Every structure is written in C-alpha cells, then in structure tokens.
Amino acid sequence: MDSDLLRDPFRGYSRLRELSPMVQVAFGGRGSPLWLVTRYEDVRAVLGDRRFVNSAANVPGLGLKDVRATTVRSMGIPDRYAPYLLSTVLDADGEDHLRLRRLVARAFTPRRVQQLRPRVRALTGDLLDRLPVRDGVVDLVEHFAYPLPITVICELVGIPEEDRGLWRTWGGALLRQEEPEGIAGAVAGIVDYTAELVGRRRADPADDLLTALIRVHDEDGSVLSEFELVTMVLSLVLAGHQTTANLIGNGLLALLDHPDQLARLRADPEGLMPGAVHELMRWCGPVQSTRFRFATEDLVIGGRILRKGSPVMASLVSANFDPRRFEDPHRFDITRQPDGRREAHVGFGHGLHYCVGAALARQEAEVAFTTLLERFPEVALAVPRDQVDRARLPGVWHLGSLPVRLGPDGRE
Template identity: 60%
Template sequence: MSTSAESTPAMGTGKCPVDMMDPALLSDPFQGYSRIRDQHRVVGARLFGIEQPVQLVTGYDDVRAVLSDPRFANDPAAVSGTEGETFRRDAAAQRGLSEEYAPYFLETILDADGDEHTRLRKLVSRTFTVRRVNDLRPRVEQITEKLLDDLPRHAEDGTVDLIEHFAYPLPITVICELVGVAEEDRPRWRDWGSRLFSFAPGAFGSAIAEMVDHIHEMVRERRAAPADDLLTGLIRAHDEDGDRLSDQELVTMVLTLVLAGHETTAHLIGNGTFALLTHPDQLARLRAEPGLAPRAVHELMRWCGPVQATRMRYPTEDVTIGDTTIPRGAPVMAVLVSANYDPREFGEPERLDITREPAGRRETHVGFGHGPHYCMGAALARQEGEVAFTALLRRYPDLALAIDPADAERQPLPGSWRLTRLPVRL
C-alpha cells in the first residue's frame, strides 16, 4: 500500500457496485466475495441501506495490511472533519440504538487506537494468555462432558438442536464464569445476543440498553460482595485508579468480553460441526486422529468462520491500494472471508482440509483478525473448539444431520455466518 494523489478515487464514492444485503451474497458469501475479490481489490458497498458507502478491501495481503497499518483508525473521532462518526451512528440508529446507550456500543476497546487501546487491553490480557487458558482446560472439559451427558434428554423425536443445547452453552458458561456473571443470569445473555443479530424492530437497541443496565447492577452487587473473578479485578482497577478505567469503560469492557467471549465460539462450533458432518472424509479423519483437532479448528475458522468482515476502519489520510485511493475518513471494512479464500495464499481454498494449517502456533488465516486488534480471546476460542469437536465425535460416533444440508437456516446478517439451528441425530 502507498499513498498517491494520482490514483483513481475509491469505487463507491458515487455508486455502490456491492449491496451487502443482496440475498445471493448473504446465502453464499464464500463464492460471492471471492468473485468480488477477483474483480476489485477495493470496491464500494452499501450496508443497511445507509447512503454513505463503505469501502471493502478484499484480498489476503491487502486485508492483513489494512489491519496492521496504523493509518487505519478504529475510532472515527481520530479523523476529524469527516463523516466516519456519522456513518457509525447512523448505522446504530438504523438498528434502534438510542443516543443514551450509543457510547456503550460505539466507544469500546474494539474502537480504541494506539495507547488507549493498549491501556484497555492490558487490563484483561493476562486472563487470556496461553498459560492461563491451558489452566482452564480441565474446567472446559468438565462443562463439555456435562452438556454432552444432557443432550439425549433435549431430543425430540430423536433430534436435538446442537446450537441451542451445546454450541452456545459451552462458551457462554466458560466466559460467564471467568467474568463473574451469575448462573441464573446467563439465559438473559443468550437472549440478548440473539436480539443483537436480529432484524426485528427495536431488538438491537433494546438488547444493548438492557445489557448496560444489567452490568451496572452487576457492578453494584460486586462492590458489595467482591469475588475471585474478572469483574472484581476491573472494579478494583477503576476504584483504585480512575485514570486506568472510567465508569463507561468498565461497563463496555464487561459487555464486550461476554458477547465476544461466546458468540464467535458458539458459531465456530456450530459451523464447524455442520462442515464436518457434510464432509465425511474430514469427519472420519478427525475421528481417527483426534490429535488433529488444533489444526482442524484453524481450518474450520478459515473455511467457515463466523466472522466474515471486520468492524469499520477509517484512514487518517488518503491511502492507495492498487489503483484505488481511499479518501481520508472513508469507512473501510476488511473482508475476512474473501481473504481466507484467496488462492494466492491458500491452494484450492474452497476445499476443506483439516490438515491444511501447519502444526504448531503459526496461523495463516485471518479468521481471528490480524494486527493490534487480533482477537484477544483467540486462544480460549481455539481451545473450546478443540475440546468441543473431539468430545462430541467421541461421545456420539453416529452423529448425523437431521436435515438436508440445503435446508440449513442461517441468519441473513452481512459480515457474519451463523446457523439459527443445527438439528442432529445422536
């Protein structure tokens, strides 16, 4: 990437060749965004019917470059005098988020840059180190086995919904125990998460408001009765040194951790199980060699990852990619799915191959992002996926889809790949 005043302006400044709500694109984003990538390194798109276009960056190398380039800010306020902040607030307002609660969604650790991002990340990063995550493994395995024990009693006519009774309960239990969310409150978080990804009128805005109010109540309760959990640690950081964590930052940190800590992993498990059940050769390989689970999780995250595009970035100056100049402040979205299917990086990218990723820690896909905002909980998500897939296949060797694969129901949400249900026979 380079800057150049002589390059052509970004596509989409006057027109939007891509409609991210196009049903064909929503139903097959893998091939759809791959075709777009093969035609355009950068292309204008329309999202949620908002007039201002977003610029999609599609190729593997370009996506990684954008996600690691400090010229692309997560916080639109860093690019004064542009329409970046208006774009985000319009998008939130389109989904029913009130001005009172907007800061709790629009001003989080995910939206911070530079020193601010580092300050916030340090407050929780130690919880998600590889060593700490490895220490959690026995508890993750215990929760997994209990959920698998209970699956038969959830079956109706021999069919059980694996999303409802396994893929969601596992990660939400783990992250809620870490943060300090009471067991009786966890079903409410499951409901709030569903409403965030719903297009029902007012569902998104009301879910954010209810979560924020609930976290304020959690903080009051924990101050009265401290515990050995992350919430208590965050409250201590706030109370002992208010410069380290403000009131709003405390609430948004909890909201972000709980949502990010279970939504992505739940759909990694759901999408991954569906992929394995529709690829019997890969299913048989993983059953025969459970030690392949770490590599399988990486490949499933590449091949059918639940997060297909990043949050918006905003260039702090005109930036040129190829022959296209992205104007300062224009909303930019890095398309992870087209990067993960880029044949210049992955041979036969449309082929699922659970041995594709090299053994060890090296990670080539961008399913968990890249750069300073690389997913903080990636190690935990990978571990939960490894435990979930190996235990599920071991406990239920006859596991099979209870529907025709073509009838699988997915939420029509751009930038996301999520099953609404996964009916299986045990």
C-alpha cells in the first residue's frame, strides 16, 4: 500500500528486484510474512514448478490455513458465499486444475479464437459507431475498453445481453476494496445469478459454453460438480473482461504517451500490432503479481532456502522489467518482439496456471487498437496528462477513465 509503489509499481518493484531475488513483505501491511519473488528466471521457475501449489490445504502434513480466507471474512462476505471466491479453477492444483481447465480450454484455442475475430471486429465497430461524444470528448474506458471484452466473453459463455450490465457493476464493486459492503453484495449477486442462470439454461439449452458445461455436469457429476459449474462461470466472466479491459485502457494511454511508437504502429498495423500487444502486456500489463503459492517441500529460490509451507507471490511486473531478460526494460518499444508470436513476458503468467484466455485477450486488444486508430487517426488526450484518473490498487494497474478527443472524424 506504499503510495510511491502504487503510483509507479514498475520502478518500485524494480528497486525491490535489485535488492534481492526474494523480498520478505507483509501482505496488506500486516499479518504473516510473505516472500515476493522478483527476478524473471525465478518467477518463471516458481510458476512452472508443481511443487508450488495454490491451495494451502495441498501442502502435506502442516495443516496450513488459507491466508486469503481471513481477508474474505474481513470483507463481510457470508460463509455461504466465501467458497465461491476461495475454491475456483484458479485455486485448484494438479489433476483437479487440469480436469477443470480441459473443460473450457477448447473454447480458447488459437483456432477457435481466430474464428471469433469477425464477431470481435463487428462488436468493435458497433461500439465506435455509438460512442457518446459530448463537447468533442468521450471516455474510452467507460464506453469502449470495458464494453468490448465483457460483450465478447458474455456471448461466449452465454450471459444474456440484458444481464451484462449487472456483471460490469459487480466486477467494479469487487475492485473497490475501500467499500467492503459493496464487495459482499457483489459476490452474493454473482453467485445467486449464476445459479439461477444455470437452471434457465438447463431448461432452455443454447449454443454456448455454459450449455456445454451443464451437459458435462448432467452426464457425469464427478467430472464437474454444480458448485464447480457456478465458480467456472464466475471466473471466466470476471477474469475474461476485467483484465482485457485494463489492457486496452492502459495500452491506449501508453501509445498516446509515445507518439513515435504510435506513428510506427499506424504506418504498419498489420505487421506490428501482434508484437505491439505483447510489448503493451509487458510494459503496462494490468496484473502485477500472482496469487499466493505455497512450497510443498523445502526449496531453493534465488539462492535462498524456502521452507515447506512458506507462502510466495511471483511479481510479474518486476519480472517483466528485469534487465537480465529485457534490454533497456523501461523503454517502450513495439518492435521488441518482431514476429508477434514469441511471448517472452510473463504478463499472462506461466506454467500450469497460464491464462487460458490469453489468445482471446490478445486478439481483442489487436482488433480494438487497429480499428480505433483507423477510425480516429488523430485521437488525443482531452485532459492534461497528470489529470488522467488512475485507480491505485495493489496488484492491479488500471485506469478509472480515459477522456479523449477523437479528432475531425469524431462526432460532436
């Protein structure tokens, strides 16, 4: 919660990285010590090593408590709803995680995602057609960066159009940590809504992922329980729009901040856009660190012995700015990964828990940036740079708003 760290996590975590490959910190400024893994190779090693688990219960012989459970209780979330935050596909380990991941992975393969591109283009164009410009200014976070990914993931999962605004409201409440009563209400709303939607879709099947998951559950409950079905929808919809929305918002601002890079991208969007999205994910990615992981045995990380049961957190932002891996890492360079296919950064994670929707997120960002820059080649900030609204939350890098002028092709 250090103000300087919240203001500039990129340089702040870089300073920590150069102090030590592992830094002991207190989560939230209090509680049990936590080891923060800071360097690129060590971060990849932790994320790729199955001897680190996401659930404290999977550390044999120690009976560890889940430190996140205390945080959830402090938010006033009733015991009935807490498991839906604490026992998702993101928390599962080993074969349980693979079982759940396989049920949705086929919907996010590069081939399936490529088939969605025309629909993503159509949705992007429709949003840009309907931008509510007032006095020449529009907020691209409110009216573009968020609506696009939530519409895409809701269509894919099977959330009815008339209900999608609820998910955006709930998702926003979950980010407002200073308002715990809103978080508790959002969790209850999501869980109750999803359970009710499962019943509706079971009675009236459709061509969507939710129907496919219901079919799996109804054919064999040992493959997917009703509880897991609800948490899967919750995880997919929330993770499937918030991170991508933040990537689009962060990325637009980064490009406006670097007119030389923006000019290069405008000159060759087809050739440079895939690599540019990778660089944006490295340079201003929305997720700064992973959730807790626990060592299942004594291990050595960065030359330091890590004892069995020790909680660790991998710093993605620190790894992505590690000069041991990236030359001049604080320089924003859209040609850093010229072929657009190699993914050197760890913005989407690494290993078993690598983001299942990474290909879809990259595609949405590519289409969003390409279409916006084609439609409005003179887009520019409508406020002084120091007045851009940046939410300051630990672990998350996102804009509260991004007011811009669209230029002569924009509507007044």
